Amino acid sequence: MKALVLNGSLSAGDPTDNCQAIILDELNQAGWDADTFVLRDTKIAPCVGCFGCWVKTPGKCLIDDAADDIARSAVASDLFILLTPITFGGYSSEIKKALDRLIPTISPFFEKIGEEIHHKLRYDSSPNFAVVGTLKGPDAECERIFETLVVRNAINLHSQQYAAAVVIGDPTDESRVTIKEALEATGVKK
Amino acid sequence: MILLLNGSPKPAHSTSASLGEYLLDRLTERGVQTSTLRINSSINTPESIQEMLTAIEAADIIILAFPLYVDSLPYGCMRAFEIIAEKYHNAAKNGQRMIAICNSGFPEASQSEIALDICKRFAAEVGFEWMGGLALGGGAGLDGKPLDKAGGMVRSVIEALNSAAEEIAAGQPLSEKTISLMAKPMMPSWLYLAGGNLSWHLQARKNRVHKHLNDKPYE
Numbered sequence: 001m002k003a004l005v006l007n008g009s010l011s012a013g014d015p016t017d018n019c020q021a022i023i024l025d026e027l028n029q030a031g032w033d034a035d036t037f038v039l040r041d042t043k044i045a046p047c048v049g050c051f052g053c054w055v056k057t058p059g060k061c062l063i064d065d066a067a068d069d070i071a072r073s074a075v076a077s078d079l080f081i082l083l084t085p086i087t088f089g090g091y092s093s094e095i096k097k098a099l100d101r102l103i104p105t106i107s108p109f110f111e112k113i114g115e116e117i118h119h120k121l122r123y124d125s126s127p128n129f130a131v132v133g134t135l136k137g138p139d140a141e142c143e144r145i146f147e148t149l150v151v152r153n154a155i156n157l158h159s160q161q162y163a164a165a166v167v168i169g170d171p172t173d174e175s176r177v178t179i180k181e182a183l184e185a186t187g188v189k190k
Numbered sequence: 191m192i193l194l195l196n197g198s199p200k201p202a203h204s205t206s207a208s209l210g211e212y213l214l215d216r217l218t219e220r221g222v223q224t225s226t227l228r229i230n231s232s233i234n235t236p237e238s239i240q241e242m243l244t245a246i247e248a249a250d251i252i253i254l255a256f257p258l259y260v261d262s263l264p265y266g267c268m269r270a271f272e273i274i275a276e277k278y279h280n281a282a283k284n285g286q287r288m289i290a291i292c293n294s295g296f297p298e299a300s301q302s303e304i305a306l307d308i309c310k311r312f313a314a315e316v317g318f319e320w321m322g323g324l325a326l327g328g329g330a331g332l333d334g335k336p337l338d339k340a341g342g343m344v345r346s347v348i349e350a351l352n353s354a355a356e357e358i359a360a361g362q363p364l365s366e367k368t369i370s371l372m373a374k375p376m377m378p379s380w381l382y383l384a385g386g387n388l389s390w391h392l393q394a395r396k397n398r399v400h401k402h403l404n405d406k407p408y409e
Contacts, residue, residue: 010272046199046230046264046265046266047199047259047264047265048199048200048201049198049199049200049204049257049259049264050200051393054390054393054394054403055390055393055394055396055397055399055403056397056399057399058394058399058402058403058404058405058407059405059406059407059408060407071408072408075406075408075409076408087268087271087272088271088275088308088309088311088312088315089304089307089308089311090262090263090268090304090308091262091268092268092272093265093268093269093271093272096259096260096262096263096264096265096268096269097265097269099259099260100199100259100260100264100265102260103260105408107403107404108390108403109386109387109390109403110382110383110386110387111383112379112383115298116296116298116300116301117296117297117298117379117382117383118296122404122406123406123408123409141311142311145304145307145308145311148304148307149261149262149304149308152261152301152304153260153261156260156261
């Protein structure tokens, strides 16, 4: 089994960055392989909204950079993990830059899911989806926005299983339990 | 002074620009001074960042217009938020007020709610007074056309922005009536679905890749 981990921490050694080792350790203990991208050290150009990845080179972005490696890994993964400081309830700019460049992996065509229109899958299946977000302190409003965003993303990514984990402050043994529960909920079992 | 921050990653012909510029024109008619910055050109160099921060400092009201990208704001807007928050954290100097306009490629305006929640939270963290958010579904249907050339389907969008201009000029928050007008679907969702799917086929045909629309290059 394989996971793709995107680390969206903005600075080395911050609480978000420190969660990466826990995630990789839990994956390793469960016998999973992982592709890990520390996004602040990865050169990715922002999406320019041209839709070339849908109508010029279907399935591939016109920009050739590390986002292509991330998209390839996402398609081959069983679990897609984001690690991010919770930023105004959302994801960090580093995570957003990478996520915006993943639209080649979905289809431009629309379908109805429940009462809403969404894009169809391009590939036969989609990875499960786990997001680990960090906060400096308890913040109910930020947690609500973050958890809702994860649910919305899971619908659009067509992820069958998804989970959001919130870590407060520097990761502790308790944080490891929180992260482990999110990974178990998205298929990581020993 | 009212500052329009255009959060579209597209360099030109964006729906965010169509909406934002229409609103600015209505405010200019009322004698309000306005200026515009493109976010994606404002976050890359120390000089452009300083120019953005100076414009924000000079503004009474900031209008952010952006497209919904993966259920949230595009990268550039989140980066701009991080930069602005680093400068202002809970200490906006001039008591700026903020409005956001989100347009999405899905017909349901409600899909933009969480992106507007992120904007509202940003405003609270930097000390800007939140005046409300407008969400437009099916914005891709406009394809960056100026609103006055987009035909009858944008009637309620124009009504919403006229109403927003009146409220902004009077220093009032956006009303429920204005928010509801903007959220009114431009067309039935079945028509949007059929028209959208046809549009992808036509664009791909123009590029001679219509037989490859469902390719899976990473398999």
